[in-house]
Amino acid sequence: MQYYMPTKIVFGQGVIESGFDLFKQYGKKALIVTGRNSSKKNGSLEDIIKALDKNKITYSVFDEVESNPSVETVQRGGGLAIKEKADFIIGVGGGSPLDAAKVIALLTKNKANDENFFQTEWKEDPLPMIAVPTTAGTGSEVTPYAILTNPGIESKSSIVSEKIFPAVAFLDASYTQTLLREITLNTALDALSHSVEGFLSTRASDFTNLTALESIRILGEIFPFFLESKDIPFQMREKLLYASLLGGMVIAQTGTTALHAMGYSLTYFKNIDHGRANGLLMAEYLDFLKSRKVNQVDLALKTFGVATIQDFKLFFDHLLGVKEKITEKESLYYAKITLKTRNMNFTLKTMGEKELSEIYLNSLK
Numbered sequence: 001m002q003y004y005m006p007t008k009i010v011f012g013q014g015v016i017e018s019g020f021d022l023f024k025q026y027g028k029k030a031l032i033v034t035g036r037n038s039s040k041k042n043g044s045l046e047d048i049i050k051a052l053d054k055n056k057i058t059y060s061v062f063d064e065v066e067s068n069p070s071v072e073t074v075q076r077g078g079g080l081a082i083k084e085k086a087d088f089i090i091g092v093g094g095g096s097p098l099d100a101a102k103v104i105a106l107l108t109k110n111k112a113n114d115e116n117f118f119q120t121e122w123k124e125d126p127l128p129m130i131a132v133p134t135t136a137g138t139g140s141e142v143t144p145y146a147i148l149t150n151p152g153i154e155s156k157s158s159i160v161s162e163k164i165f166p167a168v169a170f171l172d173a174s175y176t177q178t179l180l181r182e183i184t185l186n187t188a189l190d191a192l193s194h195s196v197e198g199f200l201s202t203r204a205s206d207f208t209n210l211t212a213l214e215s216i217r218i219l220g221e222i223f224p225f226f227l228e229s230k231d232i233p234f235q236m237r238e239k240l241l242y243a244s245l246l247g248g249m250v251i252a253q254t255g256t257t258a259l260h261a262m263g264y265s266l267t268y269f270k271n272i273d274h275g276r277a278n279g280l281l282m283a284e285y286l287d288f289l290k291s292r293k294v295n296q297v298d299l300a301l302k303t304f305g306v307a308t309i310q311d312f313k314l315f316f317d318h319l320l321g322v323k324e325k326i327t328e329k330e331s332l333y334y335a336k337i338t339l340k341t342r343n344m345n346f347t348l349k350t351m352g353e354k355e356l357s358e359i360y361l362n363s364l365k
């Protein structure tokens with residue numbers, strides 16, 4: 001077994017203020033990478049700027065990261081980091097800004113052509129990167145992955161390198177308090193997906209299973225809240241952020257599986273949010289594994305707090321509301337794309353076009 005996770009985790013309310021001096025060991029000039037709005041609304045950007053000011057660190061802000069970021073965006077950010085002579089990068093926001101920040105850090109030291117971007121060998125160490133997640137789901141703050149849109153394969157592609165583990169992750173659930181219920185739910189579905197897929201991965205180990213099951217257990221406590229209440233209390237948001245962190249630690253070792261790969265097509269072609277895409281397909285994917293005698297599915301369900309796969313399906317039907325639709329032709333096309341992803345190697349049972357297409361159709365009918 002191997003386990004590598006070099007990120008310093010600082011978790012709790014007010015951690016950027018109390019841990020402000022952690023920034024100073026990374027240099028005198030920072031580039032803050034974020035989306036257009038959320039980090040301004042939720043107070044995270046302000047807290048980071050105060051911490052930088054206290055350390056007399058100057059900074060520039062690159063706030064152009066869109067959902068499912070493109071190669072063009074990270075190239076622009078990389079250019080800015082070089083021009084501004086940044087010593088380190090701070091990624092703040094959901095998965096998209098964090099992943100973009102990782103690639104921008106790489107691009108400050110490595111050249112990559114747009115045409116064969118995803119084949120780039122990232123030989124040089126990137127600038128250090130500090131991650132401040134403001135959603136609870138991606139786990140990107142503790143993973144060696146950055147996921148970008150890849151029109152070349154009509155899907156998303158991951159950059160995988162141990163060099164892009166963030167140096168520090170500051171996790172403060174206060175920043176997730178302004179999130180709408182829908183985004184909170186979608187990101188929680190992503191966290192659940194990470195832990196469930198990591199638990200059902202060919203690369204799972206005793207240690208990742210321990211972490212995955214704890215994450216699934218906590219999420220099982222939180223999910224009923226989405227059915228009952230519109231406001232998610234702070235205490236629950238803190239637990240959710242913790243469960244998401246655990247999910248990130250799991251996939252940092254195991255990677256994700258067919259479920260994430262299938263979800264990428266729903267995001268690429270139908271513009272369905274990443275977490276929701278996984279959530280829409282999860283019950284049928286688990287049912288498939290169960291039908292192939294993967295006994296761990298029962299333990300995952302029990303840990304989540306449901307007795308049977310039918311109960312899980314019913315619960316998810318309530319949770320997801322009206323589902324998006326898909327045609328048979330689309331399902332076959334997406335299945336072909338899914339089969340080409342490296343995620344398929346980590347899936348416990350062999351899946352072909354037929355199995356994948358059936359999961360799509362049964363999930364989105």
Ligand SMILES: [Zn+2]
Pocket residue numbers: 138190193194260274
């Ligand atoms: Zn994900």
